[in-house]
Amino acid sequence: MISKSELLLYNPSQFRELKAFYASQDKEILSITKFILNEALIEEVYGFETVIDITSLTNINNQYHSERLINLFDNQFVFIADENYKSFFEEQLRFCFSNFKIFEEYSQQKEELQKTDKKSIGKKHKRIIDLKTDQLESFFYSFNESLYGHDKFKDDFKVQVDNFRVFNKLGEHKILSLFLMGDSGIGKTEVARAIHKALEGQNKMAKINFGNYSSDNSLNSLIGSPRGYIGSEDGEIFIRVEKSDTGVILIDEFEKSNSTLFNYFLDVLENGKLTSSLTHEIDLNGFIIIFTSNISKEDFKKVISPELRSRFDYKCYFSILKNQDKLKYVEFRINSVVKKYNKNVANVLDDDFKLKVFRKINVAKFKNMRDLNKAIKQTFVQKLNERIIKLH
Ligand SMILES: Nc1ncnc2c1ncn2[C@@H]1O[C@H](COP(=O)(O)OP(=O)(O)OP(=O)(O)O)[C@@H](O)[C@H]1O
Ligand SMILES: [Mg+2]
Structure with a gap:
């Protein structure tokens, strides 16, 4: 088993700040629950745009399952959890993570959020x-x-x-x-x-x-x-x-x-x-x-x-989407994935790379956009690997 480097432990009363912190890096926090229910979804998400909150693993409390699930994610993913369960995770996931770190950098987002909070007081749901x-x-x-x-x-x-x-x-x-x-x-x-x-x-x-x-x-x-x-x-x-x-x-x-x-x-x-x-x-x-x-x-x-x-x-x-709409969707997804890769990993992917991925995908084969998303991810990773081999 390859161990992931660290599990970041956050203060749950500051979840909004944490969310804003990652949003400023174009990353979204997703709960691992989603992936417990449907492991195939892991094939659709990218580590450079997703942060995985594993707090809910405390509910299933099964070391074997937890380890197996976490290892389905590649090393690009960031993992976070509620700090109240620090000792639980230190024990159960000691083979998965080499470090369990109390994470505080996001709390600087607080002032910004307080400003927006004031504005939204009074009217809760925007209708x-x-x-x-x-x-x-x-x-x-x-x-x-x-x-x-x-x-x-x-x-x-x-x-x-x-x-x-x-x-x-x-x-x-x-x-x-x-x-x-x-x-x-x-x-x-x-x-x-x-x-x-x-x-x-x-x-x-x-x-x-x-x-x-x-x-x-x-x-x-x-x-x-x-x-x-x-x-x-x-x-x-x-x-x-x-x-x-x-x-x-x-x-x-x-x-x-x-x-x-x-x-x-x-x-x-x-x-x-x-x-x-x-x-x-x-x-x-x-x-x-x-x-x-x-x-x-x-x-x-x-x-x-x-x-x-x-x-x-x-x-x-x-009804099922028309091919022209699927193509637009593929174009949008590739653009957004490449943008985030360039921002969060290395600024190296250009339009030529996008085109290579785009050409490889035959939208007519897909009815379900989740399958199309998986195909986009596979092709993206494949073209990325080809690129690395070519450079060496
Ligand atoms: N017409 C669409 N426009 C934009 N994104 C879409 C569209 N159809 C599907 N997707 C994307 O594909 C994924 C699955 O779509 P969605 O969750 O809306 O499916 P659904 O129709 O609710 O299916 P199910 O019946 O299985 O719940 C989502 O990630 C969504 O972003
Ligand atoms: Mg649905």
Whole structure:
């Protein structure tokens, strides 16, 4: 086993500063949880643009699995963890890391953040109904840039938003709900990410995966259990919405859940608020809720009740991207990866290199953009190695 050099231990109360510190280097922090659930995702990420937070390995508490997982990442990755678990990691991952270092450099970001904090006090969630006309224009510009293809959806979405802003003011339309169906890896979840980004969200978007809520007790874990019961506290959806800073909620794999949850959401869409079993409320007026699902057009009618179906403002079936859109996506990905490589590793990759990678990828072979992403990474690494061999 090749040991990674160090594990950086951060202070969790300063996570925002840490995030800003890495953002200034064009790096994003991702939790290892994402990769525990789907190891193939490791093939899509690059060490020079990603920092891996391994704190959640404390939950699985299995040395063999943890070591194996960490070794699937190449040596370009930076690993971080909550400093409260220092001794845990020193023990469990002593073969993975040669040094466990308390990391403090990011705390200089604090003053900058305090300035922005002051500005955002008062209004917590930035909502589409809060935007002025010129801000709305840049919202759509950013949204349309982030999502490739799906032109009909983009046109429809604009109409939906315009109507929503009018009727919401009149008090007749509290939540804009979109139901997106279609094959895997074509941008359904990306729609929610793009809206969150276009609303300039800095925190994590509120996302709930209904795939995790298929058991009978699911409503309790989602909205909290009644006071007096073990674990009586607010459920996941409250925590997520509280932490987010935009009026967007993503409900992934909606069809995986059961009728209790469907009915709960029927209520949410009707009343425009989240109510927990502790009678704690969050007002969702002006929010956009995006539901995504892999069910086919035919199953949609079987699985989702007519009451609920009629409650969605907009339903759309996403089809596979056209080759021209995939090419644009590939071009964008290569540009962004090369830019980050040049910034974070060595400033050596030029347009000629980009073209070599670009020419090697046959977009027609891919339906799922995740597979396309893997192919981009493989080709990038391969061309990088060829380049190094040529230089020697
Ligand atoms: N139309 C698109 N525009 C921009 N990026 C896209 C698009 N389609 C897919 N991607 C990228 O591909 C990856 C997978 O897309 P996404 O998560 O949106 O898939 P999905 O349709 O939600 O699939 P699933 O049903 O499996 O959840 C993401 O990294 C996303 O950035
Ligand atoms: Mg998805």
